[in-house]
């Protein structure tokens with residue numbers, strides 16, 4: 001008894017249906033109606049078995065002709081009724097199932113967008129696709145379908161058991177006893193398959209990532225002749241999937257044959273003992289035929305229970321994975337009483353900030369920096385020093401490990417993320433563009449901007465002429481990630497997007513580094529326009545772009561080495577800035593000499 005109780009409370013069935021219940025709640029009337037419809041659908045099975053007794057006894061044994069007429073009609077009539085009800089019940093149950101799946105996906109997507117940048121750093125695209133989308137399908141639809149078939153099978157089983165008892169209680173005891181034995185193999189399978197199912201889900205996420213990469217990296221694959229390499233990689237992954245599928249079959253597919261064997265023992269006993277009961281006159285031949293028919297109907301769905309059971313387990317495991325996602329807690333989140341940042345009046349101040357991506361590996365090591373309102377401050381230094389990291393800490397892509405970043409005196413962790421980011425426009429080296437038109441991509445900066453404002457922004461970004469030359473102008477589709485645009489045009493489109501945002505703080509991170517000299521000049525002009533009247537933090541690789549900054553800081557290996565204006569820093573004997581500048585300057589003069 002104790003054991004049974006334990007099985008029930010730790011039962012995934014109970015836990016997972018309880019989890020899904022709130023999602024079914026808004027549609028409970030339809031859900032209940034759909035399930036109730038399965039009762040007549042299930043019980044009508046038994047009617048046919050019931051009819052077999054009078055048919056056998058009166059027509060076949062007693063040779064009474066009057067039954068011959070109505071029984072065939074009754075069978076067709078019942079089957080038609082059953083068909084209509086089955087259609088209606090499937091329709092309603094599917095409706096409920098799809099609604100629940102949709103709601104679950106909406107909620108999961110909202111959860112995904114709540115996660116911070118750090119989460120996306122650690123999570124693959126395939127994992128996201130699988131866990132946030134495919135799992136929801138598996139969870140809800142699987143569960144509803146199985147609930148429906150469980151319900152209909154349950155009522156049909158009840159009715160059939162009724163028919164069994166009506167015909168012969170002695171035979172019924174044997175038949176029902178066999179049902180109880182069937183529970184044991186199911187328990188064994190349940191335990192075995194969980195590990196394999198989890199591994200399968202993980203590897204399917206890898207499969208997704210692999211296809212995404214093959215798409216996004218198609219140019220690299222082509223130019224570096226990586227087809228063979230990619231094929232080999234994909235072959236390995238697919239073979240691993242195959243191995244897991246086979247293991248799953250090994251673990252689960254013995255269930256059906258074993259159940260059939262158990263059932264065949266039941267049938268054999270019933271037939272043997274039933275024959276004795278007929279001979280000694282305890283039951284009629286009609287009883288016996290009707291009993292066997294009902295028993296076959298009862299056992300048939302049980303034979304497929306192995307397959308059904310596997311799919312229920314898949315739903316359960318999907319639900320468990322989904323609930324893990326719901327329990328995730330983003331590292332960057334609003335405080336309950338977070339304040340709104342309206343306008344930046346004084347400026348930004350970094351106070352002894354430290355940061356580590358990986359615990360124990362500090363990449364920003366105690367930096368102090370002030371950007372007064374209206375100032376332009378530049379961060380320079382060799383690659384890997386932590387410049388981008390600092391630029392990402394200000395809009396709270398990550399939270400500092402220690403120290404404080406203040407805007408107008410407020411710790412940015414006390415502000416709402418929304419209002420903080422509404423005051424900051426960013427342009428990075430590689431700016432994401434969405435599928436859609438030029439206009440739609442500019443509007444992402446501020447969705448309620450007018451067409452005039454879009455044009456104005458494009459003008460400041462030096463894109464006006466280009467857009468005018470396109471047959472569809474503003475409404476030109478730019479392709480996935482802006483594939484039809486050149487590097488400089490992509491960058492200027494991102495600048496137009498930052499322009500229309502009209503935020504008072506601007507963060508530029510190597511915005512021109514990926515461009516050639518000519519493209520850089522135009523982009524730099526656009527950036528100069530964009531920087532007017534703004535508080536600007538600019539990370540730059542090319543020092544020529546920062547000579548006019550109010551202040552330049554040199555960052556190396558997470559530490560601030562030098563700070564001052566261009567002239568002040570150049571005046572430092574053997575200073576790092578001076579060295580950096582002279583190296584770049586030397587390259588430049590050499591190039592110019594070569595050009596001459």
Ligand SMILES: Nc1ncnc2c1ncn2[C@@H]1O[C@H](COP(=O)(O)OP(=O)(O)O)[C@@H](O)[C@H]1O
Pocket residue numbers: 121357358363382383384385386387388389390
């Ligand atoms: N998402 C990340 N996860 C872990 N480490 C990172 C991440 N981004 C950058 N780093 C590490 O942090 C250090 C500073 O990088 P970054 O800020 O990009 O330097 P910079 O912009 O000056 O070239 C580097 O050692 C880099 O490897």
Ligand SMILES: [Mg+2]
Pocket residue numbers: 387388389510
């Ligand atoms: Mg960088």
